[in-house]
Amino acid sequence: MTIHRTHDVGELLKRGLSERTAGDGDEMLASIVRAAATTPQRGARPWALPISRRLLVIGAVALLLAALAGTLAVGRFLLPEPAPNPRLPAYHHNGVIVVTRDGIPREVVDIGADATAARFDLPPLPPISRISWSPDGMQFAYARPDSIWIADVASGTSRRLTDCASQFPPCVPAWSSDGREIAVSRGGHIEFMNPDGTSVARLSVSVSTIYALAWSPDGSQLAAATDGFTAFDSSTLYVVQRDGSDFRALADAAAPGTAIVGLAWAPDGSRIAYINTTTWNAQSGYTLSLVGIDPAGSHREVIADAGACFCLGFNVGGLAWAPDGKVLALGKPGEGLFLIAADGSTAHKVADEWEFPAWRPVP
Amino acid sequence: MEVSDNARGRALITDGTLIARAGSGDTDAFADLLAPRLERLWRTAQAILGNEADARDATQDACLSAWTHLPRLRDEARFDAWLNRVLVNRCRDMLRSRNRSREIVLDGIDLRDPRPSPDAADTASVLAAFDRLSVADRHILVLHHLHDRPLTEIASTLGIPVGTAKSRLHTARRALERALEAQA
Numbered sequence: 001m002t003i004h005r006t007h008d009v010g011e012l013l014k015r016g017l018s019e020r021t022a023g024d025g026d027e028m029l030a031s032i033v034r035a036a037a038t039t040p041q042r043g044a045r046p047w048a049l050p051i052s053r054r055l056l057v058i059g060a061v062a063l064l065l066a067a068l069a070g071t072l073a074v075g076r077f078l079l080p081e082p083a084p085n086p087r088l089p090a091y092h093h094n095g096v097i098v099v100t101r102d103g104i105p106r107e108v109v110d111i112g113a114d115a116t117a118a119r120f121d122l123p124p125l126p127p128i129s130r131i132s133w134s135p136d137g138m139q140f141a142y143a144r145p146d147s148i149w150i151a152d153v154a155s156g157t158s159r160r161l162t163d164c165a166s167q168f169p170p171c172v173p174a175w176s177s178d179g180r181e182i183a184v185s186r187g188g189h190i191e192f193m194n195p196d197g198t199s200v201a202r203l204s205v206s207v208s209t210i211y212a213l214a215w216s217p218d219g220s221q222l223a224a225a226t227d228g229f230t231a232f233d234s235s236t237l238y239v240v241q242r243d244g245s246d247f248r249a250l251a252d253a254a255a256p257g258t259a260i261v262g263l264a265w266a267p268d269g270s271r272i273a274y275i276n277t278t279t280w281n282a283q284s285g286y287t288l289s290l291v292g293i294d295p296a297g298s299h300r301e302v303i304a305d306a307g308a309c310f311c312l313g314f315n316v317g318g319l320a321w322a323p324d325g326k327v328l329a330l331g332k333p334g335e336g337l338f339l340i341a342a343d344g345s346t347a348h349k350v351a352d353e354w355e356f357p358a359w360r361p362v363p
Numbered sequence: 364m365e366v367s368d369n370a371r372g373r374a375l376i377t378d379g380t381l382i383a384r385a386g387s388g389d390t391d392a393f394a395d396l397l398a399p400r401l402e403r404l405w406r407t408a409q410a411i412l413g414n415e416a417d418a419r420d421a422t423q424d425a426c427l428s429a430w431t432h433l434p435r436l437r438d439e440a441r442f443d444a445w446l447n448r449v450l451v452n453r454c455r456d457m458l459r460s461r462n463r464s465r466e467i468v469l470d471g472i473d474l475r476d477p478r479p480s481p482d483a484a485d486t487a488s489v490l491a492a493f494d495r496l497s498v499a500d501r502h503i504l505v506l507h508h509l510h511d512r513p514l515t516e517i518a519s520t521l522g523i524p525v526g527t528a529k530s531r532l533h534t535a536r537r538a539l540e541r542a543l544e545a546q547a
Contacts, residue, residue, distance in 0.1 A: 009489060009539060010508055016490040017509040020413060021406040029401050032423055033394045036430040041388060187524055209527055 130318070131358035132175045132182070134195070140358065141173035141182055148173045148184055150195065161197050174213040174222070183222060185210035190222065192242075203244050211235065212263035214272070221295065223250070223272050225260040235259040237274060239295055250297040262319030264328065266342070270294060273328055273342075275306060275319055290319075290330065290340060304344040306330060318356035329357040379439040386433040393430055400443070401426070403510060404450055410505045411454045413494055421457055425450035444522035447502075455498045492542035500535035507532055 130143040141150050141161060148161040148171050162184060164171035172185040181200060184191045187209050192200040205224050212225040220242055226235045237260050240247040250272070251260070262275035272293050277286040288306035293299065320329045321342075330338045337357060340347040384392035404425070408418035429446050436445060493501060506512045506520060518528035 008485075009536070009543065012486050012489040013493060013504065013539070014508045016486040016493070017410045017505060019486070020490065021409040021509065022415070028405065028419065028423060029394060029397055032397065032401075032426045032430075033390050035423070035427055036393055037390050039427060039431055041386070041434050042431055187526060209524055 129356050130172045131356055132173045133358055133360055134175050135177055135179045135361055137361035139195075140360075141175055143171055143173060147171075148182075150182075161195075162191075162193060162199075172210060172213045174215050176215050177217055177219045183213055183215065185213050185224065188226070190224065203240065205238055205240065205247070211259065212261055212274070214263040214265045216265050216295070217267055217269045223263055223265060223295075225263050225274060237263075237272070237293070239272075239297075248297070250295075251291075251293055251300060262330065264319045264321040266292075266321055267323055267325045273303065273319060273321060275330070288332070290328065290344070292342075302344075303328075303342070304340050304347060306338070306340070307332070307335070318358070320357040320359045322359055323361065329359065331357045378442060382433065382436065382439045382442055385430070386436065393433075396442075397426060400446065404446070406509065407447075407502070407505050408450060408454055410509055411451070411498060411501045412457060413490070417457050421450065421453045425453045428453070441522065444520055447520050448522075451498060451502050458498065488546060489539075489543065492539055492546055495542045495545075496535065496538050499531075500538050503528070503532050503535050504539065 128142045128144055128149075131140050132142075133140045138153050139150055140153075141148060143149075143164075147163050149158045150161050151158045161173070161182065162171075164184075164186060174183045175181075176183065180194070182193050182195060184193055188205055190203045190205055190210070190213065192203070194200060205226075210224045210226055214223045216222070221239055222242065223237060223239050225237045236249050237251045238247065239250050251274075259277045260274045261277065262273075264273045265271075266273065272295060274291055274293075276289050276291050287308050290303040290306045292301055292303045318331045321327075322329065326342050328340045328342060330340055332338065336349045338347055338349050378396065381392045381396040385396055401422070405418060405422045408421045408425075409415055412418045412421060425446070428449050436442065493504065496504070503517065503521070506517045512520065514525055514528050514532070517532070518525040521528060521531075523531070
């Protein structure tokens with residue numbers, strides 16, 4: 001065998017693959033469409049409109065609701081009067097959770113009351129993801145496909161923190177517990193930024209793209225999960241000190257084609273929770289499990305089977321730990337927002353079609 | 364072929380509308396959506412699986428699965444990445460099941476000249492090495508060498524940053540070279 005040069009191999013591969021393949025899909029197309037005509041589709045499609053029309057409709061509905069409520073003031077929460085909820089006796093917490101719907105953070109769910117969704121009165125924003133609150137609960141950072149922004153609750157305005165290369169998954173923001181820094185993932189790096197947008201430091205974590213990012217509660221460490229979706233390799237959960245020392249891999253997803261998503265560090269620092277997509281199947285999509293691991297990596301346990309989700313890999317959902325540490329909120333696109341007890345003993349669906357939950361610190 | 368930004372914009376709008384209609388049960392829209400993509404999907408499956416019948420099954424299964432779950436697709440702009448992933452996962456399933464039940468061909472042996480030309484032997488050798496790669500490596504090599512896709516488009520199809528696509532393409536090439544060396 002005398003094939004050594006990359007060029008030769010590439011040419012031979014091209015020739016071989018061309019000979020191996022033949023393409024006239026007309027007959028197949030007819031066959032597929034015939035089969036589709038007798039195959040039911042799963043799930044309703046309330047978002048079937050193009051995004052531009054969706055935003056128009058959302059905007060119109062938001063204006064109508066605001067008018068009905070007697071206010072067009074931007075920047076106020078319209079929370080309903082709390083009412084006892086017999087379904088959620090164990091989850092009482094004086095906080096609210098902001099979630100996105102169709103990529104727009106316009107709802108607040110009062111978990112301490114009856115989990116009724118109330119409107120979060122910000123103007124409709126472009127599709128966003130990965131909300132991270134400032135510790136005072138007055139601002140939140142969020143990701144767009146090409147940039148990171150900060151929204152101010154009081155004024156209802158947003159400002160651009162930094163640009164990212166247009167990519168999926170987008171840059172992920174994580175606001176430190178002392179409020180002084182926002183960690184922003186950029187590919188396999190973490191950049192530490194001041195809230196005013198100036199860069200402080202940069203830390204290399206991985207050659208793979210970071211999919212999820214979380215600070216330890218004391219602000220001394222970060223957890224980062226690398227993307228394992230699209231190349232069908234597994235993703236890895238890393239933990240590193242803020243100063244870049246003690247970098248270590250904590251856990252790998254179970255097998256190629258699986259991924260670690262929805263990272264959340266417990267408020268008492270004892271555990272890191274993540275969603276592990278364990279398998280992918282053309283019929284049922286991903287199977288998700290909620291996993292907890294201690295920061296030393298010595299004890300890993302499956303907290304709960306989080307069910308299946310036929311969702312795009314980058315939108316498998318978000319995970320947020322309640323400030324009291326007793327509950328995890330899990331958003332599954334197209335499925336709903338679930339509250340899962342931290343010990344996995346109970347789970348409740350509290351809203352429809354939410355993703356990327358973020359528990360708002362009470363100001 | 365170069366496509367202007369405006370043309371890309373129109374293509375996105377058209378696809379978005381087709382996806383919305385197909386997601387609402389419109390089979391004509393689904394046919395329009397698949398038509399420009401099907402040949403490439405099929406050729407991808409053939410390249411990965413090396414078997415026309417399996418590739419046909421994989422492509423049909425993947426398209427039907429896409430039809431079934433299209434109402435739950437939330438980001439129309441990611442349709443191609445999603446559809447490719449459905450197909451490649453189906454190919455992986457088929458390879459796994461093929462490994463469990465290996466076919467033994469008893470007839471159809473070609474008794475003509477058993478000595479292939481040097482070029483044909485080299486090509487066969489490269490293909491044999493290709494068939495030993497992971498499905499992920501095969502997929503990215505198919506996108507680059509068979510479909511002649513530029514890195515930006517490969518990145519978009521796989522839903523990864525361009526830098527990552529470049530790195531993974533390099534890794535796949537190295538894996539192919541190692542597989543060739545192992546054969547030698």
